[in-house]
Amino acid sequence: MQKSTRFGPFGGRYVPETLMEALLDLEKAFGRADIDVAFQRTLSTILTEYAGRPTPLTCCANTSRDLGCRVYLKREDLLHGGAHKLNNTLGQALLARYMGKSRLIAETGAGQHGVATAIAGAVLGLPVDVYMGATDIARQGLNVDRMKLLGARVIPVHSGSRTLKDAVNEALRDWVASVGDTHYVLGSVVGPHPYPLMVRTFQSVIGEETREQCLQKEGRLPDVILACVGGGSNAMGMFHRFIDDPVRLIGVEAGGEGLDTGRHGASLCAGTEGVLHGALSYLLQDAAGQIADTHSIAAGLDYPGVGPELSHLKQSGRIEVAAVTDREALDAFGYLSRNEGIIPALESSHAIAHALRIADHLGPDDIMVINLSGRGDKDVGEAAQRGGVPG
Amino acid sequence: MNRIDRWFGEHTTPAFIGFAVAGDPDPETSVRVANTLVSAGVDILELGMPFSDPVADGPTIQRAGQRALAAGTTPDEVFAVARAIRVSCEVPIVLLTYFNLVWNRGIEVFYRDARDAGIDGIPIVHMPVEESDGVREAASAAGIAPIFLVAPTTSVVRQEAIIARASGFLYLVSVLGVTGVRDRVAEETVSLIRRVRCRTGLPLAVGFGISKPGHAAACCGAGADAVIVGSAIVEIIERHLDDEDAMMDALSAYIFSMRAATGAKPG
Numbered sequence: 060m061q062k063s064t065r066f067g068p069f070g071g072r073y074v075p076e077t078l079m080e081a082l083l084d085l086e087k088a089f090g091r092a093d094i095d096v097a098f099q100r101t102l103s104t105i106l107t108e109y110a111g112r113p114t115p116l117t118c119c120a121n122t123s124r125d126l127g128c129r130v131y132l133k134r135e136d137l138l139h140g141g142a143h144k145l146n147n148t149l150g151q152a153l154l155a156r157y158m159g160k161s162r163l164i165a166e167t168g169a170g171q172h173g174v175a176t177a178i179a180g181a182v183l184g185l186p187v188d189v190y191m192g193a194t195d196i197a198r199q200g201l202n203v204d205r206m207k208l209l210g211a212r213v214i215p216v217h218s219g220s221r222t223l224k225d226a227v228n229e230a231l232r233d234w235v236a237s238v239g240d241t242h243y244v245l246g247s248v249v250g251p252h253p254y255p256l257m258v259r260t261f262q263s264v265i266g267e268e269t270r271e272q273c274l275q276k277e278g279r280l281p282d283v284i285l286a287c288v289g290g291g292s293n294a295m296g297m298f299h300r301f302i303d304d305p306v307r308l309i310g311v312e313a314g315g316e317g318l319d320t321g322r323h324g325a326s327l328c329a330g331t332e333g334v335l336h337g338a339l340s341y342l343l344q345d346a347a348g349q350i351a352d353t354h355s356i357a358a359g360l361d362y363p364g365v366g367p368e369l370s371h372l373k374q375s376g377r378i379e380v381a382a383v384t385d386r387e388a389l390d391a392f393g394y395l396s397r398n399e400g401i402i403p404a405l406e407s408s409h410a411i412a413h414a415l416r417i418a419d420h421l422g423p424d425d426i427m428v429i430n431l432s433g434r435g436d437k438d439v440g441e442a443a444q445r446g447g448v449p450g
Numbered sequence: 451m452n453r454i455d456r457w458f459g460e461h462t463t464p465a466f467i468g469f470a471v472a473g474d475p476d477p478e479t480s481v482r483v484a485n486t487l488v489s490a491g492v493d494i495l496e497l498g499m500p501f502s503d504p505v506a507d508g509p510t511i512q513r514a515g516q517r518a519l520a521a522g523t524t525p526d527e528v529f530a531v532a533r534a535i536r537v538s539c540e541v542p543i544v545l546l547t548y549f550n551l552v553w554n555r556g557i558e559v560f561y562r563d564a565r566d567a568g569i570d571g572i573p574i575v576h577m578p579v580e581e582s583d584g585v586r587e588a589a590s591a592a593g594i595a596p597i598f599l600v601a602p603t604t605s606v607v608r609q610e611a612i613i614a615r616a617s618g619f620l621y622l623v624s625v626l627g628v629t630g631v632r633d634r635v636a637e638e639t640v641s642l643i644r645r646v647r648c649r650t651g652l653p654l655a656v657g658f659g660i661s662k663p664g665h666a667a668a669c670c671g672a673g674a675d676a677v678i679v680g681s682a683i684v685e686i687i688e689r690h691l692d693d694e695d696a697m698m699d700a701l702s703a704y705i706f707s708m709r710a711a712t713g714a715k716p717g
């Protein structure tokens with residue numbers, strides 16, 4: 060029992076006593092739903108008919124020519140809502156209904172998970188409260204309005220660094236008071252068991268499709284796959300199906316103003332082991348264990364922790380990790396927009412930026428897949444402010 | 451014998467447990483706060499170790515933690531505060547902490563340092579019994595009581611598991627939610643005390659939201675052996691940040707009024 064709550068040494072269930080029974084119930088319900096044919100059929104139908112799955116695996120002719128290898132984008136930007144987040148929120152919202160819960164709460168950084176939860180709540184008839192840091196509310200205004208339009212209540216969080224970590228804290232405080240009727244839709248592969256496993260399961264459709272699509276188009280698997288890492292849900296959703304394959308998997312984190320400045324969000328690259336938000340994982344913290352303030356141009360990557368499974372895969376050497384600075388991400392944001400006519404989310408731009416870096420080492424027959432976790436409409440204002448939009 | 455066990459062994463009246471964040475508003479003043487609480491009649495002192503992300507706490511104790519952190523209250527500093535209190539009294543001291551601070555110091559080192567600072571019991575906010583093998587081992591080696599929480603949501607099966615592993619006392623979380631002052635003792639609190647009372651001889655301490663003499667009397671009447679008062683004390687500290695003597699006077703007056711309520715009912 061204890062063992063299955065972990066990935067290697069990472070993970071676990073470090074939560075207030077008040078939440079333990081709810082997590083045990085959730086684990087049981089998820090286990091049942093996972094093998095419940097009717098539940099799976101409902102989920103699969105809503106993912107295709109409503110959310111727009113499967114998403115394309117786009118061969119990028121211009122970028123391939125430019126980089127000298129075969130470049131594909133997995134187009135989660137085309138999923139309803141504009142990011143991969145809906146795969147998870149539809150799954151969890153259905154599960155919440157399955158468990159008889161009548162209210163959803165969520166945290167959000169970039170606003171994409173908040174929007175995706177608001178969408179799931181609207182379509183499945185569940186009221187939604189979203190906690191969002193005041194700093195993020197200021198820089199992701201479009202998504203705040205979208206959430207409100209979708210019927211969700213957006214609750215500003217003024218504590219701590221006023222970003223994603225503090226939004227999680229506040230959502231947890233809500234949940235200990237409301238656990239009887241409320242389900243907490245956690246937005247990434249973080250938190251106590253069963254969240255990392257459950258969110259990965261709901262997101263694994265990304266890698267399943269990618270594998271099939273690549274085999275169909277190329278007759279073989281990709282050589283290298285890149286995904287950005289905030290908490291790690293788009294990365295784990297993409298990587299999971301390829302773990303046992305001979306494929307390089309690279310997680311790209313927020314390098315912020317540079318790893319040596321201390322102003323970044325790169326927990327896998329620069330963190331140490333610790334316990335935050337219910338799980339043991341790599342964290343950005345001081346020597347005593349006080350959590351560090353983080354920074355990233357991408358609100359969705361501005362988080363001091365990372366999922367336990369990614370922590371394990373990093374420690375075991377199965378995945379490579381890298382960090383990309385704000386500046387490099389902004390350049391990649393412009394690059395993909397100009398070259399392919401696709402405006403990527405600033406989060407996803409981190410994966411693209413690292414792809415540009417490593418292309419030198421790839422040959423013309425090498426296949427590179429980048430998980431385009433979301434689209435960048437929400438970031439256009441922020442990019443313009445930082446000189447990322449041509450004058 | 452552990453000071454907590456000794457206290458409950460020697461008393462038949464309920465204990466009044468007073469909580470303050472160590473280092474609030476700064477380490478030096480917080481030693482004075484603790485000494486004041488003890489002189490005014492607190493039976494057991496509970497110190498909170500300030501953490502950057504106090505997920506179990508409401509706004510009052512969050513602000514106290516921020517004041518303490520801003521004043522440089524590291525875990526080392528918390529142990530220094532405990533040692534300074536220990537110089538002048540034998541009151542049992544309980545240290546409420548968040549697990550990441552224990553983990554980063556090294557579990558064994560943390561418990562050894564806590565013992566050396568005169569601490570008698572440690573509840574950890576995010577430490578369900580399922581994850582507690584390491585901390586219980588370290589606690590036992592250091593002679594410190596591993597204190598566990600029981601919530602209104604805790605099932606009978608898990609209550610039994612907790613009771614089997616806890617010592618010192620059981621910390622009953624009186625309501626669903628975070629710390630903070632509340633108007634009245636909820637029906638669920640009384641029923642929680644009754645449910646756990648019939649399963650164990652361990653002392654039961656009720657916390658979260660207890661602030662008025664009537665609350666304390668209601669809990670003790672239902673069978674509790676102690677009440678834990680936190681946010682109400684922290685609020686008094688917060689109201690008198692600019693006048694330390696007035697802070698101490700107000701704390702003393704408050705403790706006297708609460709002390710009378712717990713002492714009134716035999717346990």
Ligand SMILES: Cc1ncc(COP(=O)(O)O)c(C=O)c1O
Nearest residue numbers: 171247289290291292293359433
């Ligand atoms: C488009 C996009 N990509 C990535 C992320 C980061 O989350 P994760 O690492 O869980 O995929 C976010 C989070 O808000 C996002 O909006």
